Amino acid sequence: MPHSFSSILLSWYDQNARDLPWRGFHDSYRTWISEIMLQQTRVDTVIPYYHRFLSLFPTLEALAAAPEEQVLKAWEGLGYYSRARNLQKGARQVMREYQGRLPSDPEELEKITGIGPYTAGAIASIAYDRRVPAVDGNVIRVLSRVFGIREDVTVPSVRRRLSQLAAGLVPADRPGDYNQAVMDLGATVCVPGTPECDVCPMRALCDAFSRQDAADLPCLPRAHPPRIVVYQLLLLRSGSRLLMRRRTENLLNGLWVFPLLESEKELTADAVMKKLHLAVSDPVYHSDARHVFTHQIWQMQIFSADTAPGAPAPDGYTFVDMREIRSLAVPTAMKHPLSAAQQLWPESFNHACSMNVL
Numbered sequence: 001m002p003h004s005f006s007s008i009l010l011s012w013y014d015q016n017a018r019d020l021p022w023r024g025f026h027d028s029y030r031t032w033i034s035e036i037m038l039q040q041t042r043v044d045t046v047i048p049y050y051h052r053f054l055s056l057f058p059t060l061e062a063l064a065a066a067p068e069e070q071v072l073k074a075w076e077g078l079g080y081y082s083r084a085r086n087l088q089k090g091a092r093q094v095m096r097e098y099q100g101r102l103p104s105d106p107e108e109l110e111k112i113t114g115i116g117p118y119t120a121g122a123i124a125s126i127a128y129d130r131r132v133p134a135v136d137g138n139v140i141r142v143l144s145r146v147f148g149i150r151e152d153v154t155v156p157s158v159r160r161r162l163s164q165l166a167a168g169l170v171p172a173d174r175p176g177d178y179n180q181a182v183m184d185l186g187a188t189v190c191v192p193g194t195p196e197c198d199v200c201p202m203r204a205l206c207d208a209f210s211r212q213d214a215a216d217l218p219c220l221p222r223a224h225p226p227r228i229v230v231y232q233l234l235l236l237r238s239g240s241r242l243l244m245r246r247r248t249e250n251l252l253n254g255l256w257v258f259p260l261l262e263s264e265k266e267l268t269a270d271a272v273m274k275k276l277h278l279a280v281s282d283p284v285y286h287s288d289a290r291h292v293f294t295h296q297i298w299q300m301q302i303f304s305a306d307t308a309p310g311a312p313a314p315d316g317y318t319f320v321d322m323r324e325i326r327s328l329a330v331p332t333a334m335k336h337p338l339s340a341a342q343q344l345w346p347e348s349f350n351h352a353c354s355m356n357v358l
């Protein structure tokens with residue numbers, strides 16, 4: 001079965017491979033960038049970011065030398081910003097410890113910040129033709145179905161078995177194409193939920209197809225629902241400036257947000273004074289906004305208020321000129337509040353600001 005699995009898959013790939021801009025090169029830097037961007041993000045979303053990122057940072061050296069703020073700005077709208085920060089830390093580490101060239105050995109690759117077993121396998125096989133697997137959610141889904149693995153795939157012993165199975169399937173010839181073929185099959189045919197078995201080259205080999213239970217595989221534990229966090233978001237104007245904060249928390253670290261206050265009651269000038277130590281006009285409700293992260297949902301009530309022009313910003317905050325906001329890295333979670341600010345004070349923003357958040 002292993003031999004027929006890989007040869008059927010490679011023949012299918014020769015006819016059906018997706019035409020993606022990072023394919024067709026033996027270039028470890030391009031493979032690295034694309035694989036990191038593709039984590040938790042759809043291919044269609046990644047393509048324009050990939051082109052832009054490579055034009056800004058065409059080499060690993062250029063990425064290592066860039067200011068972090070510029071890298072975060074290039075990532076703006078892609079989400080999961082720790083990927084961008086780790087990518088740059090990794091690039092700096094490669095410059096320091098590997099003479100500027102990503103190693104080909106998967107174990108060495110895993111020593112680099114931001115590179116886990118999957119990305120190491122992808123880089124080693126695609127860029128360096130190493131015979132190693134790249135096991136991600138797509139691969140787990142395809143293998144669970146074809147080989148009829150009906151146990152919880154998050155259990156370490158089951159996961160180990162899947163990894164061994166995956167490693168044994170990689171052919172000596174074209175290991176990189178083989179790994180990309182499994183990814184393509186998982187992304188276009190053997191999709192989550194109900195797969196497209198009618199057009200699948202694996203049908204004759206597939207255990208889940210013969211038992212008609214593909215939609216139930218892979219077996220996963222019940223997911224915890226995301227936590228809902230309610231915030232009162234304050235658009236606080238001082239002259240032509242708005243109060244903002246560069247986050248230091250893990251979530252959206254290094255990105256700029258408007259003040260997010262947690263208060264059980266209606267937002268009042270007194271409550272703002274207590275939390276930000278600033279005298280403000282009565283906050284006026286504008287609208288609601290919601291942003292869904294993997295583990296939490298921000299439910300934001302947007303208010304606007306004024307404080308005196310020239311007022312000093314509270315500790316940890318900065319008053320930012322509205323025309324300057326476009327030069328900051330602002331997360332998608334702030335897209336609606338930023339539009340609200342533009343509606344409220346159009347004269348203080350210039351037109352280019354509407355392009356700010358992707």
Ligand code: SF4
Binds near residue numbers: 197201
């Ligand atoms: S036959 Fe169906 S379940 Fe089996 S690998 Fe193909 S698409 Fe997936």
